[in-house]
Amino acid sequence: MYAVGIMSGTSMDGIDTVLVDIHGYGKETKLKVIGYHEYPMPIDMKAKIMKACDEKDSHVDEICSLNFELGYLFVEAVKVLLHKYHILSKDIDFIATHGQTIYHIPFQKGQLLPSTLQIGEPAVLAYELNTTVISNFRVMDMAAGGQGAPLVPYSEFILYSEEHKNIALQNIGGIGNVTLLVGQDLDQVQAFDTGPGNMMINEACRLLYHLEYDDCGHISAKGTVINALLDELMHHSYMKKQPPKSTGREDFGEKYVHYLVDKYKKEKPQDIITTLTYFTAKSIAYHYQTYILPYYPLHKVIVGGGGSHNQTLLHMLQKELYDIPVYTQDDIGYSSDAKEAIAFVIMGNETLHHHFSNVKSATGASDYVILGNITLPPR
Numbered sequence: 001m002y003a004v005g006i007m008s009g010t011s012m013d014g015i016d017t018v019l020v021d022i023h024g025y026g027k028e029t030k031l032k033v034i035g036y037h038e039y040p041m042p043i044d045m046k047a048k049i050m051k052a053c054d055e056k057d058s059h060v061d062e063i064c065s066l067n068f069e070l071g072y073l074f075v076e077a078v079k080v081l082l083h084k085y086h087i088l089s090k091d092i093d094f095i096a097t098h099g100q101t102i103y104h105i106p107f108q109k110g111q112l113l114p115s116t117l118q119i120g121e122p123a124v125l126a127y128e129l130n131t132t133v134i135s136n137f138r139v140m141d142m143a144a145g146g147q148g149a150p151l152v153p154y155s156e157f158i159l160y161s162e163e164h165k166n167i168a169l170q171n172i173g174g175i176g177n178v179t180l181l182v183g184q185d186l187d188q189v190q191a192f193d194t195g196p197g198n199m200m201i202n203e204a205c206r207l208l209y210h211l212e213y214d215d216c217g218h219i220s221a222k223g224t225v226i227n228a229l230l231d232e233l234m235h236h237s238y239m240k241k242q243p244p245k246s247t248g249r250e251d252f253g254e255k256y257v258h259y260l261v262d263k264y265k266k267e268k269p270q271d272i273i274t275t276l277t278y279f280t281a282k283s284i285a286y287h288y289q290t291y292i293l294p295y296y297p298l299h300k301v302i303v304g305g306g307g308s309h310n311q312t313l314l315h316m317l318q319k320e321l322y323d324i325p326v327y328t329q330d331d332i333g334y335s336s337d338a339k340e341a342i343a344f345v346i347m348g349n350e351t352l353h354h355h356f357s358n359v360k361s362a363t364g365a366s367d368y369v370i371l372g373n374i375t376l377p378p379r
């Protein structure tokens, strides 16, 4: 079966699309990646999404339209992928799309119920490409009392779990999140967000260097850590929360970085980037040391997501973790960039087989539930 996965993450720098050949389901899943393409996020679209995500600036009419605009953009992204790998849309059995997260409330906040909103209209994809689309994966987990995130642990369990090995899969996207696989026991999988991934580094690069990110960690390699800033960051309230837990732009986004950059404006810009990079590595290590290592020895750490291209960040993480080997997904033959898009194909495939794909211990849901809405082809 040919399937396409689409992931548009919190960094909003591109739409990850992946083409796979998939058979079976559950532990019997056989998956071969045929191709990957990152469709760059148009700058005006990124600005619209950022505005839609902002509690003060967003407008319902704009969100309504953006849902369709993103649907058309996802269609474009899929067409480019299919063209690149010489596949016709009629040969695609299904598309699994995460959508763009506009807002995520993992826990009740005053009057606000735990809820989540991903947009990028699946009907537009289904109509334009005449195929089945599975979307809106997070809501069923939330209906079952979960936080609706993280969802990737299920696919990581399917793809990476090994008998008698404890493996940490660390994703460094906008946010950092870890999945701990304990042997091959699904009930024991743990997953939570470790804090910022590239989000703070990116925002500071934008403010201080007019760059979208610190390419390969070149800027952070040159600076030194500002101890006062590091100390302030390590006291962020997120660090003390017990997992399972999740975070987002609300905690580590623009507002917070603007505040910090302003507060430490007398410091060298490169030192601010170095400190934010070090904090990103240290917050990951801190979470392992506090919430994992006292209970489970770790045999290896596998880093994925765009942050695995940041060499300074990787070196800092390896240093903080002493003798636990840190690999990247690419080191072990998988693509770091395609990982989340692949995860949604695996979940979409489970949905079509009427099989659950949440991990209760990761999201806090009370049941294993079938995720996603199925939009059938219109013709």
Ligand SMILES: Nc1ncnc2c1ncn2[C@@H]1O[C@H](COP(=O)(O)OP(=O)(O)OP(=O)(O)O)[C@@H](O)[C@H]1O
Pocket (backbone or CB within 6 Å): 008, 009, 010, 011, 012, 013, 171, 172, 173, 174, 175, 176, 197, 198, 199, 202, 212, 213, 214, 215, 216, 217, 304, 305, 306, 307, 309, 310, 311, 340
């Ligand atoms: N060559 C590179 N050097 C340094 N950092 C990089 C490089 N390439 C990508 N990145 C970082 O990775 C980020 C994108 O990561 P990724 O695509 O995993 O995030 P995302 O999917 O948007 O986020 P999330 O997983 O939180 O939803 C970029 O914004 C950038 O910070």
Ligand SMILES: CC(=O)N[C@H]1[C@@H]2OC[C@@H](O2)[C@@H](O)[C@@H]1O[C@H](C)C(=O)O
Pocket (backbone or CB within 6 Å): 009, 010, 101, 104, 116, 148, 149, 150, 151, 152, 153, 173, 174, 175, 176, 177, 193, 246, 247, 248, 340
């Ligand atoms: C609500 C939302 O979009 N959460 C994302 C985000 O990006 C990383 C982290 O925060 C993770 O919790 C999640 O995505 C991945 C794909 C997940 O659910 O596993």
